[in-house]
Amino acid sequence: xxxxxxxxxxxxxxxxxxxxxxxxxxxxxxxxxxxxxxxxxxxxxxxxxxxxxxxxxxxxxxxxxxxxxxxxxxxxxxxxxxxxxxxxxxxxxxxxxxxxxxxxxxxx
Amino acid sequence: xxxxxxxxxxxxxxxxxxxxxxxxxxxxxxxxxxxxxxxxxxxxxxxxxxxxxxxxxxxxxxxxxxxxxxxxxxxxxxxxxxxxxxxxxxxxxxxxxxxxxxxxxxxxxxxxxxxxxxxxxxxxxxxxxxxxxxxxxxxxxxxxxxxxxxxxxxxxxxxxxxxxxxxxxxxxxxxxxxxxxxxxxxxxxxxxxx
Numbered sequence: 001x002x003x004x005x006x007x008x009x010x011x012x013x014x015x016x017x018x019x020x021x022x023x024x025x026x027x028x029x030x031x032x033x034x035x036x037x038x039x040x041x042x043x044x045x046x047x048x049x050x051x052x053x054x055x056x057x058x059x060x061x062x063x064x065x066x067x068x069x070x071x072x073x074x075x076x077x078x079x080x081x082x083x084x085x086x087x088x089x090x091x092x093x094x095x096x097x098x099x100x101x102x103x104x105x106x107x108x
Numbered sequence: 109x110x111x112x113x114x115x116x117x118x119x120x121x122x123x124x125x126x127x128x129x130x131x132x133x134x135x136x137x138x139x140x141x142x143x144x145x146x147x148x149x150x151x152x153x154x155x156x157x158x159x160x161x162x163x164x165x166x167x168x169x170x171x172x173x174x175x176x177x178x179x180x181x182x183x184x185x186x187x188x189x190x191x192x193x194x195x196x197x198x199x200x201x202x203x204x205x206x207x208x209x210x211x212x213x214x215x216x217x218x219x220x221x222x223x224x225x226x227x228x229x230x231x232x233x234x235x236x237x238x239x240x241x242x243x244x245x246x247x248x249x250x251x252x253x254x255x256x257x258x259x260x261x262x263x264x265x266x267x268x269x270x271x272x273x274x275x276x277x278x279x280x281x282x283x284x285x286x287x288x289x290x291x292x293x294x295x296x297x298x299x300x301x302x
Contacts, residue, residue, distance in 0.1 A: 011118055014115065016123075018119070023128070024127045024131050027131075031254055032256060034217065034256075034257035037217065037219065038218075049168060
């Protein structure tokens with residue numbers, strides 16, 4: 001039996017129609033979207049016990065009060081320290097992003 | 109039967125077969141765990157009755173997950189029995205003080221904030237409602253890793269269609285959402301993605 005171009009087209013049409021009824025496109029879509037969130041240059045917080053520590057910001061002379069969260073000893077979040085007598089929980093944008101400076105691409 | 113219809117049917121059936129049988133085999137890579145472990149034997153012989161005796165919450169409420177080697181050393185400081193797994197445990201992990209590099213079935217992405225303490229203590233969920241009846245197993249189950257996402261097959265669940273799944277099979281965001289809706293507990297986006 002000789003396979004014609006028309007046979008191949010009919011075969012491909014059947015394959016395409018069946019493809020949506022298999023997990024292939026849906027699972028690949030799901031997996032590639034997860035893959036795109038986990039590129040190796042995206043910093044990942046380390047796993048470990050979560051702790052909250054009180055500190056002061058050192059990025060300018062004001063020294064605002066910080067409430068920092070750490071995961072496995074690494075800084076993962078910064079918030080204002082509401083009980084601080086001077087700043088009362090207020091922070092500037094730089095202080096709020098202070099924990100991200102560790103991961104800055106041009107950090108020395 | 110017309111020839112084009114025959115060819116169409118061949119293509120249809122071949123793709124269905126490949127998609128449901130060959131695709132999962134290609135997508136997932138089977139990896140062995142570093143050691144044999146029998147939950148059932150530990151429950152029966154050493155009287156460990158609760159999951160939390162080994163998979164404990166820390167004092168601050170966070171979940172420690174797998175027990176440290178130190179915990180195993182409580183009984184396995186010296187070899188018990190002659191099995192190969194026992195020899196590996198004692199020689200490779202307990203005596204040098206290394207942690208066993210278990211492959212974690214339920215490992216979630218880093219952008220998921222999940223508190224075992226809230227689910228177990230406040231909501232009163234049983235471990236097997238999410239993890240299945242793994243605690244009664246007689247051997248470590250097969251760890252299958254997704255080649256693309258890098259996560260365990262247990263996250264998607266063992267059923268590729270995600271239909272008619274066994275309880276505790278699958279840990280996708282939709283599984284969390286379904287359980288929350290069923291119990292009328294709304295967490296919102298920021299409840300889990302901080």
